[in-house]
Amino acid sequence: MTSKSGPKNHNNGKRLEGIRAYVKEVGSVGSTSALMGILAMVVGLVLIVTVSEAKTFGLAILILGAVVVSLAGIAARRAVTKSVTGRRGRYSANTLLMIISFLLLIGVLNFVFWDNPNRWDVTSTRQFTLAPRTLDVLANLETPVSAIAFFDRNDVDQRPYLEDVDNLLREFSVRSNKFSYEVMDPDVEPNIAKQYGVTSPGQVAFFVNDSDSFDVAFGARYRGRNPQTGDAIFDVNPSLEQDFVTPLLIVSGQEKKTAYFLTGHGERDVVDPTSDDGIFAAVNALTKENFDVRPLDLSQKKIVPRRTGDQPLEQDQVAPSLVIIAGPVKDLMDDEVDELTDFLEDGGRLLVLIDPGAPSSYIDFLSNWGVTVSKGNIIDEEDFLRPDTRVPFVTQHNTQIDITKGLERTYFPGVAAIQFDMASMPPVVVGGQILPQQNVIEISRTSSGSWLVDDLARSKPDSDLDRQGTFSTVVLVEDAFAPLDKSPKFIDPNSAIPASLVIIGDSDFVTNKHFNNASNGDLFLNSINYLTGDVSLINIRPKQVARREILATPNEFDVIRYTSWFVLPSLMALAGIGIWWVRR
Known part of the structure; x- marks a missing residue:
């Protein structure tokens, strides 16, 4: 008996192949869309966290990326369901859950520390630790005090000095919710600079809002420009903290x-x-x-x-x-x-x-x-500033x-x-x-080892005439x-x-x-x-900056550079390949 269904089955086969091709195409597009959506979400998060002026734009990109990822998941729901329920999917789900848990933990800790700021100074000279008097002044501010640091952020000559000023003012603002500051270019805002009597970059104006009370301190002293190179020349202020506390006392009304x-x-x-x-x-x-x-x-x-x-x-x-x-x-x-x-x-x-x-x-x-x-x-033969015993060093203090x-x-x-x-x-x-x-x-x-000597010209004690003791x-x-x-x-x-x-x-x-x-x-x-x-x-004194430089020859520097560029990443990659090989 001759079958008559050949052409029909042939047509059905063509339709199935077309559907498979369509599904494959949709899956490919869905995967691409999902990747683009994830990338958009990452870009949006980065903009929200790092660029305060672009938070709205970053939020829009984040939402758009989430929508694209959702649509891609709906379009490839079968593939998604299979990958989630399969063995690989379970491992992936566990990994994803660990990542989400880690991010949630980081988010909670960030929230807690944002409301309860604590900063640790790990420098050997306690470079970023405020003196007790500074903390006392900040804690007792009765009226809000603001400061404007007049620097140009885009000027490479000013950046090192601005960094020191910015670090100190940020520490002030962390320690007191009644202190705030901003950085302003005096060339961009000349009227505001003139209002506070600022005549050059490097100065910092402290003032009380809605008041005529203000005082200006030097964050760095501007000396002009180098006639040969045109670079701006500044002098470092070694007593920055002390010089900033004085205007705080003045503008806050302390007599x-x-x-x-x-x-x-x-x-x-x-x-x-x-x-x-x-x-x-x-x-x-x-x-x-x-x-x-x-x-x-x-x-x-x-x-x-x-x-x-x-x-x-x-x-x-x-x-x-x-x-x-x-x-x-x-x-x-x-x-x-x-x-x-x-x-x-x-x-x-x-x-x-x-x-x-x-x-x-x-x-x-x-x-x-x-x-x-x-x-x-007094002559001290035990502890004195060499070579004169009439200049005693004193280290015994009533604590x-x-x-x-x-x-x-x-x-x-x-x-x-x-x-x-x-x-x-x-x-x-x-x-x-x-x-x-x-x-x-x-x-x-x-x-x-001290002696009390009546003759001011004598630098040697006489045991018959002079008295020994502390x-x-x-x-x-x-x-x-x-x-x-x-x-x-x-x-x-x-x-x-x-x-x-x-x-x-x-x-x-x-x-x-x-x-x-x-x-x-x-x-x-x-x-x-x-x-x-x-x-x-008692007691705000200038802190000594400890300079620690790596002294290396060009060859030694190349070893350090190429080791950090290639050797360490290669070791990490080999470790990853080894783990994959064991668990494959």
């Missing part, structure tokens, strides 16, 4: 403290930066600590108590937070002694830098406040007092011993308590209710304001020649901040 340097007795020069014997560097550092530094001539000015400092002052009156006596060589007049005594009896704060062989009026004045200054100087915070070694080019005897201090009754009339505390002392070089007198020649029996704690003094047996250590060496400057500034009651201002 400046006034420090008066006594004049008229041959004291150290405070205005000449070129003189090795002057103390301009110390005065300059003090202004950066937000002090208003002024001279005090007691023949022309009268000191009034600090508690009346909020009242209008007469032209011949001053209400200092602190008086500093730095290396006098002429005696005080009797009325000047009375003036300083009244100042202390009213709760004044006094820093005395007294040299060996100082005028007798200062010796007598200080003895009335519980301390005796030696006539000679119970905040003055010594951050101190390491200080040295004194010719230092007197500061002596005191608490056992003989007369008692007074303060609010029912029996206390010493003055409390004298040793701050620093020399080593056991000697105090810095002392603190606090809770001083009255000078010893008055000796009151009862003190009213409601009206009495005890005085505080720091006496240092040398003034050379703070001169321009020595101020920035060892911890000399720190001792001076810490003493002042302690006396004025702002312990938190």
Whole structure:
């Protein structure tokens, strides 16, 4: 019997082949579309995360990519179902689940740390760790403070300096939600730069919003352009953090403290930066600590108590937070002694830098406040600045007092011993308590290899004439209710304001020649901040940048470069092939 279905079956076969070809084509297009969709989603995510200005565009690409992937999955649903339910699909599903779980974990951690920012400084010199005083200022900002760093981000000459400024300002903003900043090109926004008195790139303006209060600091000092290359020249600011805290204090409304340097007795020069014997560097550092530094001539000015400092002052009156006596060589007049005594009896704060062989009026004045200054100087044969034994290094500090915070070694080019005897201090009754009339505390002392030598010209001790021992070089007198020649029996704690003094047996250590060496400057500034009651201002100091460079010959550098380019990636690829071969 002859079959008549041949042509029909032939046609059906052609249709099946056409369907298979169509499905294959659809599958190919679907795979391509899925890959394009995934790529679009990745691009969208990258734009959202990295480019804040293109977040909307990135979101649109992300959604479009998700739609394309979904349509590709619907078009090739059979292939998708087979790949998911098959053995390979199960392995892929497990891998995909692990990837999704990892991404979700990263997302949760990112969310948690975004709301609770913590930064770790892993540099050896704690380069990005803010000083306690800086943290204190930021934590106590009552009004929002903003800053504008005037730099051109596109200028390669400015980028290294901008990076330092940007890092510090970002750390400020992380530590306080009341501080914000932005970077602005002064050439693009000249009117805003002019508004804050900015005349060159590298300056940073700090201001309070909706207020006329502002102050400008140097992030880097612009020196002009190189006439040969045209490159911009900047000087690095080594005390960046300190210089940024000062305008924060100013614009946030904190009142400046006034420090008066006594004049008229041959004291150290405070205005000449070129003189090795002057103390301009110390005065300059003090202004950066937000002090208003002024001279005090007691023949022309009268000191009034600090508690009346909020009242209008007469032209011949001053209400200092602190008086500093730095290396006098002429005696005080009797009325000047009375003036300083009244100042202390009213709760004044006094820093005395007294040299060996100082005028007798200062010796007598200080003895009335519980301390005796030696006539000679200290020679230390054990720990001294070579080659002069008359310049002792001091490393023994009283760590119970905040003055010594951050101190390491200080040295004194010719230092007197500061002596005191608490056992003989007369008692007074303060609010029912029996206390010493003055409390004298040793701050620093020399080593056991020290001698007290009366002859200032001698650098060798004489065991028959000189006394060996450890000697105090810095002392603190606090809770001083009255000078010893008055000796009151009862003190009213409601009206009495005890005085505080720091006496240092040398003034050379703070001169321009020595101020920035060892911890000399720190001792001076810490003493002042302690006396004025702002312990938190101890201690913001410039951090040393540790430079670590790889010194390699061209051949060694080529080995490092090609190893990182080819060897390590090749090892990773071989490891992957090995794993695939084992698990295939």
